[in-house]
Amino acid sequence: MNAYHRGPVTLRGAHVPSTTTDQRLLDNTGPNDWLHTDPWRVLRIQAEFVEGFGALAELGPAVSVFGSARLAPRHPMYALGEEVGERLVEAGYAVITGGGPGTMEAVNKGADRKGGTSIGLGIELPFEQGLNPYVHIGVNFRYFFIRKTMFVKHAEGFIVLPGGFGTFDELFEALTLVQTKKVTSFPVVLIGTEYWQGLLDWLRDVAVPAGTIGAADVDLIHVTDDPAEAVRIIRTADDERHARRPE
Numbered sequence: 001m002n003a004y005h006r007g008p009v010t011l012r013g014a015h016v017p018s019t020t021t022d023q024r025l026l027d028n029t030g031p032n033d034w035l036h037t038d039p040w041r042v043l044r045i046q047a048e049f050v051e052g053f054g055a056l057a058e059l060g061p062a063v064s065v066f067g068s069a070r071l072a073p074r075h076p077m078y079a080l081g082e083e084v085g086e087r088l089v090e091a092g093y094a095v096i097t098g099g100g101p102g103t104m105e106a107v108n109k110g111a112d113r114k115g116g117t118s119i120g121l122g123i124e125l126p127f128e129q130g131l132n133p134y135v136h137i138g139v140n141f142r143y144f145f146i147r148k149t150m151f152v153k154h155a156e157g158f159i160v161l162p163g164g165f166g167t168f169d170e171l172f173e174a175l176t177l178v179q180t181k182k183v184t185s186f187p188v189v190l191i192g193t194e195y196w197q198g199l200l201d202w203l204r205d206v207a208v209p210a211g212t213i214g215a216a217d218v219d220l221i222h223v224t225d226d227p228a229e230a231v232r233i234i235r236t237a238d239d240e241r242h243a244r245r246p247e
């Protein structure tokens with residue numbers, strides 16, 4: 001059976017296209033469905049990685065902060081988020097958030113107030129509200145998985161304020177990467193003992209005895225109510241990492 005080669009892909013029989021790639025490229029009539037096919041998406045994905053890496057290439061040490069998109073400025077967690085942003089800048093870090101409203105905005109606002117670098121990695125959502133006004137460098141992503149790579153690539157640690165599904169996803173992504181040693185062991189610090197205690201209890205009392213996580217895995221998570229302590233945990237781990245690194 002004759003084979004048709006399209007780059008690394010070999011096609012035979014009914015899968016051989018009736019038109020050539022050049023023909024389809026040069027034809028300016030007909031449907032534009034090809035724009036929405038997976039191979040074309042790969043180029044968009046590549047482009048998004050290139051844009052993201054490029055925008056953050058000059059960034060110094062940074063900390064990624066996750067937290068609810070829904071908590072309004074009058075909520076006590078908003079003030080705590082502002083303090084997290086301020087203290088990170090005072091400790092010499094740029095802050096990276098999802099660039100949205102709620103506690104993300106609070107963290108960017110605190111960083112902006114202290115004259116630090118405030119990054120927002122936005123995501124295209126049906127109910128998107130755009131980047132908050134305290135973001136200095138903003139990148140809007142189509143794909144969650146590319147955006148997640150950026151949160152991790154430039155971070156010396158993660159701080160997690162109370163949040164919902166989006167925050168849980170980001171928290172567990174960070175923990176999985178640390179637990180599986182896909183990244184250097186960066187600290188993961190939760191802020192809000194009352195909010196997070198139930199989850200920590202469940203991990204210790206249900207997941208560890210069930211054998212689905214190890215007891216040591218729970219120790220990957222720090223929890224505090226004090227933004228200063230959260231930043232201190234990250235600073236200490238950062239200093240230790242640098243001390244171990246050969247000059």
Ligand SMILES: C/C(=C\CNc1ncnc2c1ncn2[C@@H]1O[C@H](COP(=O)(O)O)[C@@H](O)[C@H]1O)CO
Pocket residue numbers: 065066067068069070097098099100101104121122123125127128129162163164165166167168170
């Ligand atoms: C829900 C509303 C706006 C959503 N806009 C977002 N913009 C940027 N990043 C977002 C947004 N929503 C979720 N995220 C990411 O997930 C985390 C927060 O999600 P949660 O479910 O609210 O915990 C956050 O860290 C972002 O990275 C308007 O109310």
